[in-house]
Amino acid sequence: MIEFKDVSKTYPNGTKGLQHVNLEIEQGEFVAIIGLSGAGKSTLIRTINRMIDITDGQLLVDGTDVMTLKGKDLRRFRRKIGMIFQSFNLVSRASVIKNVLSSNVPDMPWYKVLFGVYSKEQKIHALEALDKVNILNKAYHRCDELSGGQMQRVALARTLAQNPSIILADEPVASLDPIMADIVMSDFAKINKEMNISILLNIHHVDLALKYATRVIGVRAGQIVYDGPASQVTQDVLDQVYNGKAVPKSTDIRTEAEAEA
């Protein structure tokens, strides 16, 4: 469970990333966070594994106060939280399987890291993770030979290989074409259901968010302006989240359609 208790984040330059955020996210939820660029979506996601430090309030993950963690404890804590990035963040010169195996590195002795030697079990585990996202056949290709959608699935496999209980995804589909974006989102949904992993993701595509997520959180200027089930997101809610700005046409239609259904 992830609990935000009156959490605020003020950047050194005075920008307010988050203001008095209160949230409770149960294990196994699929949460989509929507909002304008710069509204604080990324900050919200990145405070959970402390890639960004909060400046006020308390943030508990499975009962651990994140801000009390340091050094080794922080790194051990991060082991159970996977993270997915907009630009995949893979080593493009290395092979697919090497990238997936890299998730084992924090638990390995230094000499194994130095020579990049992985055990047979680790290799099988990595291949199984690749199999789960249907990309097993590319295991020995170099990452820069893959398409964007394939790379994001490799990143997903890398995250799965660390057996996380939470996956954070920062704009996971923003660099993908609509069809690939849909496939990757369905991968997330499958993982969420089959493995009971909590998923929190930032997303600009409202239609995809409503299609796959169970819960939607709307962020505006660092504050939570909507928090509820995806089925109850109406045009009014979107107007509020996006500060009254028009939402793209296609989304309108879908939202209305789903609101009616």
Next chain:
Amino acid sequence: MTVMEQLQAEPKNLWKRIVLFLVLLAVVAWGSDSITYNGIAQQGSVVASGIIHGITHPNLELLFNLTDAGVPYLILQTIAIAILGTIFGAILAIPISFLASTNIVPKWIAYIFRSLILLIRTIPSMVWALVWIRVTGPGAFCGVVTQSVCSIGMISKMYITAIEDLDTGILESLDAAGCNTFEKIRVGILPQLSASFISTAIYRFDINLKDATTLGIVGAGGIGSPLVQSITYSRWSNVGSFLWALIILVLIIEYISTRIRNRLARGHR
């Protein structure tokens, strides 16, 4: 395809890595007798403490002595050697590198000039100095001549790369505009080359400045000869002042030249 099948299909490069590692190990083992430590020389500890004392207590009088034996004059002379050596070398390198570019002249001519450049590059600058010193006599003059010749090697090599990267499409468009050969060189080629040529020359200036010190050892002027003499005669406080001056000089020049080259690369005036 199953997971186990893929596991079997893993490309095996373990042997390649082991062989590579063993080769490296063998080379190190073969070369390691060059570092057999024979203990410190008889006077070694005295020298070591002397040099540390010298660096921490440089000869201040020498540092601010304005005659031609003082540090300021020697530093200026070293700079002068490097400047002239670089400028002459950079100018001499222009015709040579055009004659060694395969897109300007026939291949066989280019290869003749390339081997000339290789020859200049291979002979160590100190050997060039030893040769020239018979012509010019010892002193800064010898340093200038030596550096002029030595600079040609590296500068030409980099000029050639720039020349072979020339965008010849511009020449076609100038042809179409009815330009003659001189106009084509002035308008179409020079602007493309000048920035990289100047950048190369400044880079070489950096190297020449350090090299000028080395050349001083064989008597080619600059700060090198008094520095080495002080080392030989164990005048450690003098060594200290020369080293401080040298380090500061090189740091300043390196900083300035990097800034100028960055500006040139960005296409600033």
Next chain:
Amino acid sequence: MPRAETKKVPLFDRVFKPEHIVLENGNSVDRPRSRMPLILICLIAVIIISLKMTGFDFNVIIRRAKELTVILGQIFRPNFGYFPNIVKPLIETVKMSIIGTIAGCAIGLPLSIFASSNINHNKPTMLVIRFILSVMRSVPTLIYASVLALVFGLGTFAGTLAITVFTVGIVAKMLYESIETIDMKPYEAMISFGASTLQAFWTACMPQILPTYIDDCLYCFELNIRASSILGYVGAGGLGVLIRERTGLRAYNDLGMVLLILFTVVLVIDLVNDHIRSKIM
């Protein structure tokens, strides 16, 4: 762009006011004066002062050019019979450069990690390491060798040490410059799932810089072969001992043979290195 307007006008443009051109349609544009004349004047002045200071005299070169042709003539007629005497110092030179290069590159790698602003966020240590590296580079190898030869006695140990020190300075600089241009996103990902700085660097950044690193090491090896061949001049072993001895005796045919061998070795090493480069790139 409001920033551009508030930008300080360079001193030059305040002294030499830009030319104000008004087009026929009333639009105007400021053309800054060319800096070329000023640069040229300074350059000519510097050259004249330098010529005076170094006692440059072109006539001497013309007059005594014969000396040069005599020496070069002898150098280009190498004494092949001298070859047996060269073998041992040649091997010494090669060994010094190999060990010096390997040791220097091995020490330079960790230093370069701590000198990269994108990996080491502790600015003081970063600047201190960079400064030490610059100082290491600013002293010529030959000076190191002459001091070290006095401390450790004549021979290859001093030479190898001198080469190592210089290689550390140069390889670490080249490396941290390339480390700063790499893609940091995989590094960020590794940090996000709990890797330490060094683990993340080694797994996410090292594959990116490995080709450059090997290239830099080979480049240093080429430099070091040339550098170590003259170290013997100050008593640090290798071919330099012969160079000093043979020029002292004016035995330029023997010197020619030494240079021919050096030339061949450098050529072979360059070819081998080019082959390795084409494989890894």
